Amino acid sequence: MDSLLLLFFAIAGVAAAPEFEFPPVYQRTQLGDSIDVSTMKVLKVAYESGEDKNVVSSPLGLMMLLSLYERAAGPAAKEELARFLGETDAKQSSEWYKDLSVKLSELEPQQLAVAHKIAVSDKYVLDEQFAAAARAYRSELDSVDFSKPKETAALINQWAAEKTKGLIKEPVSADSLTPDIAAALFNVIYFNGHWHVPFKAEDTKEKDFHVSRDSAVKKPMMHLLQSLYYAESKDLGAKMIELPYKEKGFRMVVVLPDQVDGLPSVLEKAAEKGLLSDVFRLSPAGRDIDLDMPKFDIRSNLDFNNILPKVGVSKIFQEAALGLVKDTPVKVSKAFQQAFIKVNEEGATAGAFTGAIVVPVSSVYTPPPAIKFSVDHPFLYLILYQDNILFAGTYTS
Structure with missing residues (x-):
């Protein structure tokens, strides 16, 4: 043969x-x-x-x-x-x-x-x-x-x-x-x-990335304060954000286990039922996401x-x-x-969604605090076109 x-x-x-x-x-x-x-x-x-x-x-x-x-x-x-x-x-x-x-x-x-x-x-x-x-x-x-x-x-x-x-x-x-x-x-x-909303290179700082519960290494962490799609999954034991690209139909989804050593458990559950059900539950957080994420x-x-x-x-x-x-x-x-x-931080011209809300002059509006999303321990990521996963991977160190 x-x-x-x-x-x-x-x-x-x-x-x-x-x-x-x-x-x-x-x-x-x-x-x-x-x-x-x-x-x-x-x-x-x-x-x-x-x-x-x-x-x-x-x-x-x-x-x-x-x-x-x-x-x-x-x-x-x-x-x-x-x-x-x-x-x-x-x-x-x-x-x-x-x-x-x-x-x-x-x-x-x-x-x-x-x-x-x-x-x-x-x-x-x-x-x-x-x-x-x-x-x-x-x-x-x-x-x-x-x-x-x-x-x-x-x-x-x-x-x-x-x-x-x-x-x-x-x-x-x-x-x-x-x-x-x-x-x-x-x-x-x-x-x-290119990211729809790019990271600024000057905001990237060396910060701790926890490779295990008792060990951390320094990694260049990008920073972004922005309204993003967000979801939490108790079944998966993780929370997720969506980072859209400027290219129509493309996005990255970051899946961050709740526990520092939770990646194997998340992978086990994802291999049983996939991740799209959780991805399609992503929705506007209603407030800013204070994101730290490593370059890799x-x-x-x-x-x-x-x-x-x-x-x-x-x-x-x-x-x-x-x-x-x-x-x-x-x-x-x-x-x-x-x-x-x-x-990394690279991107083309930033896009923006702008709105205006009018309130009576006498009222005082205090925006809700940002949701902290620190991608500072092993995680899973996807790159999708529409609902099709093009790339998937893990980052641990």
């Missing part, structure tokens, strides 16, 4: 954008719920299995490629993938992922770039139906010579660098490419966003050969897929993701 190399790349950053609509309105969808639960399952395993507890991942990139691979997979693999992708109707789910892939690929590429590439060995031909499905996902199809690993790696790396504005330069090494590869699937998700810069290399079996997907590495390469059974030999996120 020939091997199929399956690779994923993802990156998130901070930059510029068009005007922000206020207040934003988001609709919750069945696909968003499916992405939510699977994302949290992947993040929990990545957090638990990795030595570095600072994690960033884009399970959505994984899910889009797996939804495409599912079209060619064997029966046992299809069953596992259906459960992981949250399918009740496989055909409908496949259409949802295809439509989402198309919708995201049509957004302004300076804000969000979503791209797929299928590199097929020059010794093989893609199955016609699979090739048609791949094109419907807006995938690029290329014929390559895997017997020339340096040249092929250079082509793939050049594509990744172009799509990620040079921030992922050499995700594929020549050593990882072998002549027996029949095809390789790639995905890139690159997000480039994280790179993660995730081994999906290790992670996927722990979330119920193992048959893709064992069972032959007959509908991907014409007249040739293939299986997945390797799956990984390289991800990056940088969060």
Whole structure:
């Protein structure tokens, strides 16, 4: 059986954008719920299995490629993938992922770039139906010579660098490419966003970040005093804020456990039911949020050969897929993701929502005190487009 190399790349950053609509309105969808639960399952395993507890991942990139691979997979693999992708109707789910892939690929590429590439060995031909499905996902199809690993790696790396504005330069090494590869699937998700209300660099100060109940380190903490969407969840054991980007439809949600050592418990609960129910309970706090939040810069290399079996997907590495390469059974030999996120004060021109309230001259109005939100211990974060989680991660130190 020939091997199929399956690779994923993802990156998130901070930059510029068009005007922000206020207040934003988001609709919750069945696909968003499916992405939510699977994302949290992947993040929990990545957090638990990795030595570095600072994690960033884009399970959505994984899910889009797996939804495409599912079209060619064997029966046992299809069953596992259906459960992981949250399918009740496989055909409908496949259409949802295809439509989402198309919708995201049509957004302004300076804000969000979503791209797929299928590199097929020059010794093989893609199955016609699979090739048609791949094109419907807006995938690029290329014929390559895997017997020339340096040249092929250079082509793939050049594509990744172009799509990620040079921030992922050499995700594929020549050593990882072998002549027996029949095809390789790639995905890139690159997000480039500016805060709707930027932090001021001069307000960033070194403050304590509690890595445990009895240990703290100094971290550069950004500061913002602003009216934000806010929620508390007793069931989750955490409170949340939403930081909107200027880019329409994009936002970061910070999930801060109530306890310094509460992140594992929050991840456990999130992996069971997802986070969207709590995200959709976010609402205006009614007063300012006094926010302290660390700057952070994280790179993660995730081994999906290790992670996927722990979330119920193992048959893709064992069972032959007959509908991907014409007249040739293939299986997945390797799956990984390289991800990056940088969060700092940078932003474009600040937006503002301005209102005026008139009161009788004789009355005296005292605004309510601000809600203190100190992100000073391990936390979870999400970057969403509408109700779809693009990136999820943890920060612990």
